[in-house]
Amino acid sequence: MLENFNIVIVAVQHWDIDIGSNCKSIARELSASNRVLYVNTPLDRKTSILKSGEPRVRHRMNVIRGKQDGLEQIDTSLWTYYPSVITESINMLPDNALYTKLNGLNNRRFAAEIRKATQRTGFDHFVLFNDSEMFLGQQLKELLSPLLSIYYIRDNLVWLPYFARHGKRLEPLLIEKSDLVVANSDYLADYARQYNADSYMIGQGCDVKRFDDNLWNYSIPDDVATIPHPRIGYLGNLTSMRLDIDLLQAVATRRPDWNIVLAGPEDADFRSSSLHSLANVFFCGPQPLEKVPACIKAFDVAINPQIVNPLTIGNYPLKIDEYLAMGKPVVATKTRAMDFFRKFTYLAKNATEYEACIEQAINEDCATLQEQRRNFARSHTWRHSVELLSQQALRLLEESGRSTIQNSRAHV
Known part of the structure; x- marks a missing residue:
């Protein structure tokens, strides 16, 4: 089991959603023996305008305007962070050089916010766990230099209209560059293995x-x-x-x-x-x-x-x-x-x-x-799922010589 690591999680589902979330369950399980920072993706410009009256959007705008702190401690070893920037709404653009340039800008804004949150929580070195954020997470490995970059697939999102436009190209690229890919089904693990041999099925938990x-x-x-x-x-x-x-x-x-x-x-x-x-x-x-x-x-x-x-x-x-x-x-x-x-x-x-x-x-x-x-x-518990994730993560950390980096260890 991963123990005493700093783990940064980014996900397409925010912490304050009303429904259950695989990634939130994984975050809670990991936080039992590690320090976990769950970073929500930034508010995008279109949503900030069209949905300005919604409580969640008002909360994020208050963070952006400095009226509220974006860092919240959920439990002893678990924090969530709401970024204080707005990203550009670019999904409607064709898949061309302009999209790539603006997505790079969005990635840099997001990475800067993650760095800000890790500095506040003392995460000197960390493992990066990305739940399906194939757009804003595209360049985080290069921008943040994590000990290990893990990509998690729990749905075939690239077949949904919003994700299909750019995701059919970008998700395979992100899978290929990630150090480890884990999925909650054999089908999705098979899909990932086309681009990255270190792709594994870890199932999921159920209450x-x-x-x-x-x-x-x-x-x-x-x-x-x-x-x-x-x-x-x-x-x-x-x-x-x-x-x-x-x-x-x-x-x-x-x-x-x-x-x-x-x-x-x-x-x-x-x-x-x-x-x-x-x-x-x-x-x-x-x-x-x-x-x-x-x-x-x-x-x-x-x-x-x-x-x-x-x-x-x-x-x-x-x-x-x-x-x-x-x-x-x-x-x-x-x-x-x-x-x-x-x-x-x-x-x-x-x-x-x-x-x-x-x-x-x-x-x-x-x-x-x-x-x-x-x-x-x-037998299908979140602990078992995280144990399977940990086995592969620890193997790769040991192979890379990063499992013993002094400041990569957190004190829970």
Whole structure:
């Protein structure tokens, strides 16, 4: 395990986001035995104008104007920093010399802010951990000279419109120049390995304790409890970008004796789909976070009917961990990322295979299999993920002779 190092983290997700974040979880785990500085990316000029009334933007503007301190201590060995500069909004530019020049300017502004924060926190030498910041992080290795530069991939972001414009060129360059690349799925590790041989899958953590029904003895929600068995359930955002509506319709139509339970907010395609006309399909709406385990408990079989596209094919499916932590049999779309779960799930490529796998899952389910699933999910902790990261980082630090640099050690 990495211990007594200074670690600077930059990430596309800011510390003050409302939702959970892989990078924040990694930061907290690393801070248990290291000093960690989580540097938020600077406010960009377009956002500072168009969203000036939003609380987060007002906070950042107060930091820029010197009315608030951008450095905040979160815990004994964990700080977050909000930069006091604005970067130029350049994503709309074509991928040309002007973009490269302005992105270099943005990188230098960001690096200067990181140096300012490291000086204030006494981070003389540090490891740099970059969570998917492929634009503002493009030149940080050269500008900051970290002991080790680590690039972390947790989503196939370059297929999202915003990132695709420049990311399809820039992310491979950043992967290539990084000392170490870690990913949360086999698919993304395979992708990174095309450009950097030191690319590894480290999985990710899950708060499995929250899904321990033996501990909490959850009560099934009333609106789900009235639905007859067998209940074939999905819980999460119902969006056609990630889920296969046609597959769901085919399974529901072929098996009117099964009841398909879909819990979560719907996008326009789901709201207008013919699934709403089927008597054995039940939409339960968005579920509060505290009711998620209770809703999963109601399922006889949990499913993840992903549509396979560049955005979904490589994602680590956290909901699979949540399903398994509840002991549920799981049927999911077969992808490279799902290979990691293949011994504890049923994998299908189309509606016919989904139907067969669900049937098998119902017939085979037993207490022994349920406990095996729970044990597998329990092994997916953030500590384990950070241990895998640390193994590779320490190896490279030792090979480079940097693991014993005097001032690289922090005192936690």
